[in-house]
Amino acid sequence: MKRRQFLTQSSYIIAGSALPMTHLFAKETISPEMEFLSNYMSQAYSKKLPEDILEQAKFHILDTFSAILSGSELAPGVSGINYVKRHGSTGKCTVIGTQLKAGPLEAALANGMMGHADETDDSHGRSRSHPGCSIVPATMASSEIFGITGDHFIKAVTLGYDVGTRLLMSLGGPEFSYTSHKSSHSIAGMFGSAAAASCVAKFNPQKIRWVFDYTAQQSSGIAAWGRDTDHIEKAFVFAGMPARNGVASALLVDTGWNGIDDIFSGADNYFLAYAPNAKPNILVDKLGVQFEIALTDIKKWSVGSPIQGPLDALSILLQKNKFNADDVEKLDVRLAPSAAKVVNNREMPDICLQHMMAIMLMDKTASFKAAHDIDRMKDAKVLAQRAKVNLISDENLNQFMPIRVAIVEVILKDGRRFSERVDAVRGTPRNPMTKVEVFDKALDLIGPVIGNDQSKELLAFVNSLEQQTNLNKLSYLLQKNS
Structure with a gap:
């Protein structure tokens, strides 16, 4: 290639590459x-x-x-x-x-x-x-x-x-x-x-x-x-x-x-x-x-969000009707399909709806410890209760999303049926947890890690956080000191 041809073609390349770059150097405006x-x-x-x-x-x-x-x-x-x-x-x-x-x-x-x-x-x-x-x-x-x-x-x-x-x-x-x-x-x-x-x-x-x-x-x-x-x-x-x-x-x-x-x-x-x-x-x-x-929701139960409503519903039914796990013939749970998919027969206990509903039937609650006890997923008694749980993907509940409406129906062996629908999960802005509930949940989670006394100190510090001039004590309270 002759020198003149090379310089001419090079100038075209340079000019062509420069054109789309001009907007990058324009004075910016702020929206x-x-x-x-x-x-x-x-x-x-x-x-x-x-x-x-x-x-x-x-x-x-x-x-x-x-x-x-x-x-x-x-x-x-x-x-x-x-x-x-x-x-x-x-x-x-x-x-x-x-x-x-x-x-x-x-x-x-x-x-x-x-x-x-x-x-x-x-x-x-x-x-x-x-x-x-x-x-x-x-x-x-x-x-x-x-x-x-x-x-x-x-x-x-x-x-x-x-x-x-x-x-x-x-x-x-x-x-x-x-x-x-x-x-x-x-x-x-x-x-x-x-x-x-x-x-x-x-x-x-x-x-x-x-x-x-x-x-x-x-x-x-x-x-x-x-x-x-x-x-x-x-x-x-x-x-x-x-x-x-x-x-x-x-x-x-x-x-x-x-x-x-x-x-x-x-x-x-x-x-x-x-x-x-x-x-x-x-x-x-x-x-x-x-x-x-x-x-923003604070979870009452330490489980995946789509399981919150079903646990609330079953907890209410247990309190209202005083039945035991062995009295149950069948337990139906209805969730919107997108919510049901997330928690359907998952490998981890805290995001497996069928397992957590079985735990609630047996324990009448769902503690942090129970939600993370992998061994119980293999327990014969738990598996027997889990077999009763039927998760139904209900298209009719799509209309309420992103609110995860849950419907739980319990059918007892004597033929009685109980049903509970939860539109506002406990801990959501429409059904908020009390200060006592928030503190009780915190103690359940942190007590086993840093001890009861340090846990109470941490609760007191956060409760008065706006009055604290520095956060040195917070750093101390959040570490494992024993």
């Missing part, structure tokens, strides 16, 4: 949604929360710490701890339920793994996410880096719930989760964790927008977690990864990184990549007026 959101977030740590929201936030923080502590002794939690032991960096962040300290990313990862080590953490139905198991670990790790008060901690967690759930709802909520093959749980957790960490760091609006940029680039997770049989991948997708990545986004910006001013609008933005029909206005809808932490 009204991002403007409002980033400004609101930058002020969240200094704004007073309504008293009822403050109380609910403390309930969810305590409930999540309880899930983490109990999860520290389950396989996913142990996996997270072992990762820190083998590959963790030195640092000052608490690895809950242990004597270990680590860097913020490893601590957030491990504590997140513990937080969703089983099915006892909170859940948000309208976004189909589990906010607490990632947001609370992210806030905890960030707080030990930046040093904040208990009141600031509560506000950061509350903001995380507001941002993570709204982001997911703007993508389409449960419908997005069911049709996109992506994990709604990881997406909501990641943005919620990043928002909480930004609040802890007291970032200004510009830095918050950059945090969103790096969070969007890390946003990942696909629905293949549904094939996980040991809950380890699920714990990583729901909690460990989102907590770690959310903290990472904040720490990158804290060290001076900049980024795109508005990842939610403009060319190649996050919504175009994930859900072209998204509704960005939901990001700021009722923000500061409606607090999503108060619209």
